[in-house]
Amino acid sequence: MSAEPVLKIDNLESYYGPIMAIRGASLEVRQGQIVTILGANGAGKTTLLKTISGVMRPAKGTILLNGDPIQGRDADFVVKKGLVHVPEGREIFPLLSVVQNIVLGAYVRSDKAAIARDLEMVFTYFPALGERKEQPAGTLSGGQQQMLAIGRGLMASPEVMLLDEPSLGLSPLLVDEIFSILKRLNTEQDMTVLLVEQNALVALDVADYGYVMELGRIVMADDAQVLESSKDIQSFYLGAVEETQRGQRRWKQRKTWR
Amino acid sequence: MLQLVVSGLANGSVYGLIALGFVLIYKATEAVNFAQGDFMMMGAFVTIWLANSHYLGLDFWVAVPIAIVIMAIAGYLLDLLVVRRLFGQPQIATVILTIAIGFILRFGAGAIWGHEPQWLETPFAGREVRMFGLVLGLEEVAVVIVTLILTWSLFLFFRRSKLGLAMQAASQNQLAAYYMGIPVKRIQSLVWALGGAVAAVAGILFASKGAVDPSTGLLGIKAFAAAVIGGFGSLPGALVGGLIIGLVEPFAAYALPAGYSQVAPYAIMLLVLIFRPAGLFSQVQKKKV
Ligand SMILES: Nc1ncnc2c1ncn2[C@@H]1O[C@H](COP(=O)(O)OP(=O)(O)O)[C@@H](O)[C@H]1O
């Protein structure tokens, strides 16, 4: 584990007009880690990722990528710097072919030979895409579109990948497949991942470290194993309900979450 | 009769190229540039100003690329300085804006070059070619050929080149393009530049086979009909729509009482809208909101 984090976020605030969606969030991601951000719908996870990747501008706070500030910069700058955002809901280019979609991920790069190598790498990690190179991306299944979005993100040759709810709307089998590929990318390609999930079980399984977000704030941060065994996480996200402790749990929820 | 077909095709090519401009800009930015016809007129006058002997008198083959570049820059700046500022406004704002720009261009051209019809002096003026046992004007044949080549090149450009793909990507899913580091705004300005360049070519072709005056750009309305017929989203569709209108016009003039032929392009547009509302070359695409 290196001393300086690749990505360091300090006291970030983001607004939608007058609505404050991120209320002073701080977090760190270290080289080679998978870090997950858990949280209920509307907690501000997507907004946080958008602010990091330059799709939204923060009102306050700093974002350091390898020590350099990137807050408030446009996405093309941030992608060139080595951080790519694979958005929620896939967001592919429906009428372009699979291979055209993937190649567009390398838009900010010009090293032709390395791009060609990375294209082959994407097809080895996602053979389903290799079998459908010329197919319009809009005709792919949901799981294949998610793979396409990740593969396209890989083409930016990122040091850090932000991944927003890759499990959304997919069958458990596909979720397992995608997360095992993610784990392989992390270990084999040394790709650092900041993973947003509502599916805490699968996310904590692959993650090294986790943050819990609620109403625009980070309310909990710990090693993934610790979070996995935490009562709050279990009752809120892992569906474990202990009947005998119901009263106590309610009280604890209020205390921890508000 | 076949001469009629060829001159119809030549007219239709110009409509098709203006329609192409409509479609390019609409696909990439969801704005309709109602000044596209006036851009064509400006392209024609700029070329006349550069090339004709009583103006600057440059060599034709020097004047043409300069005119194309000037119109491309004009398109780029129009987006950068004016259209982009309307981002987030209702679409009608851009419609009104581009209509107003059309007026300004018409008045401006009249003030600079006068309201008399003018011709472009070309190396192939008045020459004839013999094909299929017919004697055809070289201008008209050249117009059709140049249009086909240009449409085909644009088609390849969008398919093969990195910039062309990025333009398509930005039009299909602007947000995703932005996520991938594609500078969407610059790409959109470049599409306006391309629209300006295509308008210049249309203007050059138009002025080399007939006279232009500042109100010539009003035939952009026919080109708009052509774009609708083609599906307003397809480049080949725009060209085919233009050719259809170009072909129908002379035959309508031949077969129908005077006055009715003017209505023919719009009648076809209505028929297409009624029987194939998405146009002849519709792509099935669900727009992301
Ligand atoms: N485009 C928007 N305009 C206004 N408010 C928004 C917008 N997107 C999200 N929000 C609000 O910001 C908060 C955080 O949303 P989001 O970041 O999407 O949460 P999450 O990804 O954790 O589900 C929510 O209260 C949501 O209603």
Ligand SMILES: [Mg+2]
């Ligand atoms: Mg979200």
